[in-house]
Amino acid sequence: MNITIIGSGNVATHMAAAFKNAGHRIVQVYSRDIQHAALLAYHVGAEAIDNLADINPDTGLFVVSVKDDAIATIAEALSAHQKLIVHTSGSTDLSTLLAFTPNAGVFYPLQTFSKIKELDFRSVPLCLEADNDSILADLKQLAFTVSNKVYTVSSAQRRILHLAAVFACNFPNYLYGVAQDLLAQNQLEFDLLRPLILETAQKVLEQEPRNVQTGPAVRNDEGTMAAHMQLLSDMPMLQEVYTLLSQGIIKNNKGLTADE
Amino acid sequence: MNITIIGSGNVATHMAAAFKNAGHRIVQVYSRDIQHAALLAYHVGAEAIDNLADINPDTGLFVVSVKDDAIATIAEALSAHQKLIVHTSGSTDLSTLLAFTPNAGVFYPLQTFSKIKELDFRSVPLCLEADNDSILADLKQLAFTVSNKVYTVSSAQRRILHLAAVFACNFPNYLYGVAQDLLAQNQLEFDLLRPLILETAQKVLEQEPRNVQTGPAVRNDEGTMAAHMQLLSDMPMLQEVYTLLSQGIIKNNKGLTADE
Numbered sequence: 001m002n003i004t005i006i007g008s009g010n011v012a013t014h015m016a017a018a019f020k021n022a023g024h025r026i027v028q029v030y031s032r033d034i035q036h037a038a039l040l041a042y043h044v045g046a047e048a049i050d051n052l053a054d055i056n057p058d059t060g061l062f063v064v065s066v067k068d069d070a071i072a073t074i075a076e077a078l079s080a081h082q083k084l085i086v087h088t089s090g091s092t093d094l095s096t097l098l099a100f101t102p103n104a105g106v107f108y109p110l111q112t113f114s115k116i117k118e119l120d121f122r123s124v125p126l127c128l129e130a131d132n133d134s135i136l137a138d139l140k141q142l143a144f145t146v147s148n149k150v151y152t153v154s155s156a157q158r159r160i161l162h163l164a165a166v167f168a169c170n171f172p173n174y175l176y177g178v179a180q181d182l183l184a185q186n187q188l189e190f191d192l193l194r195p196l197i198l199e200t201a202q203k204v205l206e207q208e209p210r211n212v213q214t215g216p217a218v219r220n221d222e223g224t225m226a227a228h229m230q231l232l233s234d235m236p237m238l239q240e241v242y243t244l245l246s247q248g249i250i251k252n253n254k255g256l257t258a259d260e
Numbered sequence: 261m262n263i264t265i266i267g268s269g270n271v272a273t274h275m276a277a278a279f280k281n282a283g284h285r286i287v288q289v290y291s292r293d294i295q296h297a298a299l300l301a302y303h304v305g306a307e308a309i310d311n312l313a314d315i316n317p318d319t320g321l322f323v324v325s326v327k328d329d330a331i332a333t334i335a336e337a338l339s340a341h342q343k344l345i346v347h348t349s350g351s352t353d354l355s356t357l358l359a360f361t362p363n364a365g366v367f368y369p370l371q372t373f374s375k376i377k378e379l380d381f382r383s384v385p386l387c388l389e390a391d392n393d394s395i396l397a398d399l400k401q402l403a404f405t406v407s408n409k410v411y412t413v414s415s416a417q418r419r420i421l422h423l424a425a426v427f428a429c430n431f432p433n434y435l436y437g438v439a440q441d442l443l444a445q446n447q448l449e450f451d452l453l454r455p456l457i458l459e460t461a462q463k464v465l466e467q468e469p470r471n472v473q474t475g476p477a478v479r480n481d482e483g484t485m486a487a488h489m490q491l492l493s494d495m496p497m498l499q500e501v502y503t504l505l506s507q508g509i510i511k512n513n514k515g516l517t518a519d520e
Contacts, residue, residue, distance in 0.1 A: 215430030
């Protein structure tokens, strides 16, 4: 398939590589910054452009991987070509594209991407949406060429998925950084914690998180929690995080939902 | 080496298995609950006891893996045998043992253990402490028979390490559970998020957490954050978590420490 990539960020980079590796042809890569476009275009054998007026109409699909607030403007500009347009955003409704073209869909890869780290794209869940069965079927066919994990997810569900991903990915990564800071302040290497971080994630690949919860809060070990609060006495913001998350664990453990 | 295991919980179970697999002899397993003692004792070919009066003195080491508030009582009872006693706790000082015997040390495995999940003990960081070089040398020798990652860590550093582990392990696992609940409420499978959780952990094995932070907060994407708060409007406790952790990410991103 001939595919045009709009964007040159983390998602655009990994999607373009995955399509290319699956045998598709990347026609062009667009970025407002021609150097960014050129770097990605070079890697996937495409032409780099920084002006939507230079779009090559010989494409079958526009993959729009740009900031959420730029999707509508881009979609409007691309709609003149009357080709299928998909965006890759977790938090933008399909209706944002449908406002400009009926040839629209969503192709949302639920993964955290960094340009500096390769990953196995075949294990990336792809969440697809379209408002007609023919487009959805085409997207599914394309999706299976790059991943084994293809789901149909509505816009409403995708919003929840994106929110859940913030809790399951962005916030844990922030907490890893908090832990690293605590160690660094005490002449301890982050390497000490890395096996623990990996094992914590690997545990929930097979188990439910609640069934493998460990630590002072789930034991309701008040002595240890008080000692930890004492260690954080110069860091009120971290005390607040510690208290709030410990309360959540304690409530879960009592069999209540987090907000009862 | 002849080793006696005091306790039958997650840590005791994995430590006993690791020692046994490394060729040491597990003499006895003690638990207040004889059935718990018997189960672990069976797996490692030891005798099960539920009374400290039945301790076999033909041992070289007592490994005390019990709740923190029981360590002192146990140490006092064991000290009569004049053998080396170590505890495996992240949050108990060496001085708790030294109050009863000079033959004391700490053998703290920095990992999250579940009886239901095996792991590669050779990758578990072991944090050792003793107040004389001869005991420390003995503990190091023993530690290297079961792990490749052996560190000398003071009681003060170990307290920080344990606190950091709460942030890097217990809290992320809680957040995985929050994400799972959000998905379940919207007819979405947790399997959708599992690859993301694993990749998030794998990223920081090579990188610094701050350098791989993703999500709306690090982009200061106020629209998405406001939409997420709206989705959480029935869950004030999760709104509080969302706000607090997002603020932490935003502050980090501005190059400030979390508490400035």
